[in-house]
Amino acid sequence: MELLVASAIGIMTAAGLYLLLRLRTFPVILGISLLTYAVNVFLFASGRLTVGAPPVLRDDITAYADPLPQALVLTAIVISFGMTAVVVMIGLGAFLGSNDDHVDDQPEGTP
Amino acid sequence: MTHWLIAPVVLPALLAPFIVLAARYHIGIQRAFSVAGVVALIVISAGLAWNASDGTVEIYQLGDWAAPFGIILVGDSLSTLMVLLTSVLALCVLLYAIGSEWDDRGRHFHALFQFQLMGIMGAFLTGDLFNLFVFFEVLLIASYGLMIHAGGTARLRAGVQYVLFNLIGSTLFLFALGAIYAETGTLNMADLAARVELIDPADTVGIRVAAVLLLLVFAIKAAVVPLHFWLPSSYAEAPAPVAALFAIMTKVGAYAIIRVYTLVFPPDVEVTSGLHDVWLLPAALLSLAIGMIGVLAAKRLDRLVVFAVIGSMAMVMVSIALFTPAGIAAALYYIVHSTLAAAALFLIVDLVRTGRGNVDLTAQSPMTGAALTAALFFVGAIAMAGLPPLSGFIGKLLVLHAAFETDMMVWVWVIVLSSSLISILGFARAGSILFWKAHSITHSEDDLVMPRPATMSYVAVGGLIALLTLHTVFAGQVHGYTTRIATTLFAPTAYSDAVLKTPGKLSKPKKEEEH
Numbered sequence: 001m002e003l004l005v006a007s008a009i010g011i012m013t014a015a016g017l018y019l020l021l022r023l024r025t026f027p028v029i030l031g032i033s034l035l036t037y038a039v040n041v042f043l044f045a046s047g048r049l050t051v052g053a054p055p056v057l058r059d060d061i062t063a064y065a066d067p068l069p070q071a072l073v074l075t076a077i078v079i080s081f082g083m084t085a086v087v088v089m090i091g092l093g094a095f096l097g098s099n100d101d102h103v104d105d106q107p108e109g110t111p
Numbered sequence: 112m113t114h115w116l117i118a119p120v121v122l123p124a125l126l127a128p129f130i131v132l133a134a135r136y137h138i139g140i141q142r143a144f145s146v147a148g149v150v151a152l153i154v155i156s157a158g159l160a161w162n163a164s165d166g167t168v169e170i171y172q173l174g175d176w177a178a179p180f181g182i183i184l185v186g187d188s189l190s191t192l193m194v195l196l197t198s199v200l201a202l203c204v205l206l207y208a209i210g211s212e213w214d215d216r217g218r219h220f221h222a223l224f225q226f227q228l229m230g231i232m233g234a235f236l237t238g239d240l241f242n243l244f245v246f247f248e249v250l251l252i253a254s255y256g257l258m259i260h261a262g263g264t265a266r267l268r269a270g271v272q273y274v275l276f277n278l279i280g281s282t283l284f285l286f287a288l289g290a291i292y293a294e295t296g297t298l299n300m301a302d303l304a305a306r307v308e309l310i311d312p313a314d315t316v317g318i319r320v321a322a323v324l325l326l327l328v329f330a331i332k333a334a335v336v337p338l339h340f341w342l343p344s345s346y347a348e349a350p351a352p353v354a355a356l357f358a359i360m361t362k363v364g365a366y367a368i369i370r371v372y373t374l375v376f377p378p379d380v381e382v383t384s385g386l387h388d389v390w391l392l393p394a395a396l397l398s399l400a401i402g403m404i405g406v407l408a409a410k411r412l413d414r415l416v417v418f419a420v421i422g423s424m425a426m427v428m429v430s431i432a433l434f435t436p437a438g439i440a441a442a443l444y445y446i447v448h449s450t451l452a453a454a455a456l457f458l459i460v461d462l463v464r465t466g467r468g469n470v471d472l473t474a475q476s477p478m479t480g481a482a483l484t485a486a487l488f489f490v491g492a493i494a495m496a497g498l499p500p501l502s503g504f505i506g507k508l509l510v511l512h513a514a515f516e517t518d519m520m521v522w523v524w525v526i527v528l529s530s531s532l533i534s535i536l537g538f539a540r541a542g543s544i545l546f547w548k549a550h551s552i553t554h555s556e557d558d559l560v561m562p563r564p565a566t567m568s569y570v571a572v573g574g575l576i577a578l579l580t581l582h583t584v585f586a587g588q589v590h591g592y593t594t595r596i597a598t599t600l601f602a603p604t605a606y607s608d609a610v611l612k613t614p615g616k617l618s619k620p621k622k623e624e625e626h
Contacts, residue, residue, distance in 0.1 A: 097264035
C-alpha cells in the first residue's frame with residue numbers, strides 16, 4: 001500500500017509539474033489541480049497509513065488512525081477547490097479580453 | 112484571558128459580510144463603515160501593542176482548548192507591532208482609495224479590503240502553522256479580488272500570473288506542512304520548537320526538506336530572487352491603493368521567516384545549519400542588486416517603484432539572514448520604514464497617473480498638481496533610496512552596523528552601498544524626467560487637461576510621509592523597542608511557556624494515566 005500511495009503522489013506531482021511549465025492557461029490550471037490532488041494525498045498520508053482503524057478514542061482499542069491529517073486535508077480540499085474556480089474565472093476574463101491565453105508576458109509590440 | 116486578542120481578526124470578518132449584504136449599493140455607507148472599522152482596529156491594536164510592550168505574551172485559546180490540541184492566537188511584542196503597522200497603513204490606504212474614488216470603480220472594494228485585513232491580522236497573530244496557511248489563503252483570496260478590482264485586460268492578465276504563482280506557493284506550503292507533521296506530529300509552533308530539538312541529528316532528512324520547503328514558501332511571499340517573478344507585473348498593474356496595501360503583504364513573508372526560523376528552527380539547531388548563511392543571505396544580496404538595477408532600468412514609474420520594493424524587501428532579508436539579535440532588530444526597524452515608504456510611493460505613482468494620464472518615464476508637458484506631487488515624490492524617493500535625513504538612511508545604517516562583525520561583512524557592505532548609489536541615480540533620473548524636463552515641453556492645444564488629484568489623496572500620502580518622519584525622529588526609541596523584541600525572539604521561553612503551560616478549560620485530563 002505504501003508503494004502504491006507513494007508512487008501515486010510521485011506520478012501526480014511529476015505530471016502536475018510538467019503541465020505547470022506549459023505556456024497556456026488551461027494546461028497550467030490542470031497542472032495546479034494535479035498538484036493539489038498530489039498534496040492532498042500526501043497530507044493524508046502524513047498521519048501514517050492505517051486500514052480499518054477508528055479515528056475516535058474508544059475503550060478496548062489500541063490502534064488508531066490519526067484524525068488530524070484528515071481534518072487538514074478537508075481544509076486543503078475546500079481551499080484548493082475555491083482557488084481553482086477563481087483562477088478559471090480570472091483566466092477566462094483575461095482570455096476574453098485579449099483573445100490570447102498565454103500565461104507569460106508577451107514581448108512588447110506583439111498584439 | 113481577554114477576548115481583545117481575536118478582535119483584529121473578528122472585527123473585519125464581521126464587517127466585510129455586513130458591507131456586502133447590507134450596503135452593497137451604497138458607497139457612502141460602505142465608506143463610513145470601512146473607515147470606522149479601520150479606526151477601531153487602530154485603537155484595538157494600539158492597546159494590544161501597549162499591553163505587549165513590557166514583554167507580556169498574551170494568548171487566546173479558541174474554544175478554550177489548550178495548546179497543542181487547540182488553535183491559539185499569540186500576541187507578543189513582534190505580532191502586535193506588525194498588527195499595529197498594518198492597521199495604521201490600512202487607514203492611510205483607505206483614505207486614499209476614498210479620496211481618489213478608486214473604491215467606486217468596482218462594487219466590492221471595501222468588503223475585500225476588510226477580508227484582506229482579516230487575513231493579514233490572522234497571519235500575524237496565529238501560533239499554529241496550519242492556521243498560518245489558512246490565513247495566508249484568506250489574505251490571498253481577498254488579494255485576488257482586490258488585484259483585479261476595476262478590471263481591464265492588462266490587469267486581468269497580471270492577475271492570472273499572480274494567482275497561479277500564489278497557488279503554486281500554497282501547494283508548496285501544504286507539502287511543507289505535511290512533511291513537518293509526518294516528522295513531528297504537531298503543527299503548533301511552540302510545540303514544534305520543543306520537538307525539533309529532540310530529533311536525532313543522524314535522522315534529519317525529512318525535517319530538513321520541510322524546513323527548506325517552508326523557507327521557499329516564505330521567500331515567495333517576501334519576493335526574494337529567484338522567486339520574485341510574480342511581483343513586478345502584479346504590483347504594477349494592481350490599483351494604486353491595493354498595491355500600497357500589498358506593501359504589507361511581502362512583510363508577512365518576512366514576519367513568517369523571523370517567527371518560524373527563530374522559534375522552530377533557530378540558527379543553532381543542527382537541522383537547519385547552512386540554510387541562512389549559505390543560501391538565504393546570498394539570495395537576499397542578489398535580490399538587492401537586481402531590485403536596484405531594476406530601479407535604474409525601469410521605463411515606467413510604476414515598474415520603478417515595484418523594483419524599489421523588491422530592493423527594500425531584500426534589505427530586510429539581508430538583515431534577517433544575519434540571524435543575530437542586532438540583525439533582527441535592524442530588520443524590524445527597516446520593515447516599518449519600508450512598508451510606509453513603499454505604500455507612499457505607490458500612492459504617489461497614482462498621483463502622477465491622475466495628473467498626466469500615464470506613468471511613462473518620458474518628458475511630457477507639466478502634470479496638474481505638479482508642485483505638491485513633486486515635493487511628495489522627492490521626500491518619498493529620499494526615504495526609499497536611503498538618503499539622510501529620513502528613516503531609510505537610519506535603517507540602512509543599522510543593517511550595515513549589524514553586518515559589521517559577520518564573515519559576510521565585505522559582501523554586505525559592498526552590495527548595500529553600491530546598490531544604494533544605483534537606486535539614488537534611478538530615482539533622480541525619474542524625478543528629473545517627470546518634473547523638471549516637463550517645463551521644457553510646451554503645452555500643445557490638443558492635450559487633454561487632466562483633473563487635479565483630490566485633496567484627500569494628498570492628505571493620505573502626507574499622512575504616510577508624516578509617519579515616516581515620526582519613524583525618523585523617534586528612531587532611538589523605535590530601535591530600542593525592536594532590540595527588545597529581537598532579544599525575546601532569541602530567548603523564546605516566555606513565548607513557549609505562555610503557549611504550552613496555560614491550561615484550557617476543556618482539555619484537563621480526567622485520569623492521570625492517559626499518557
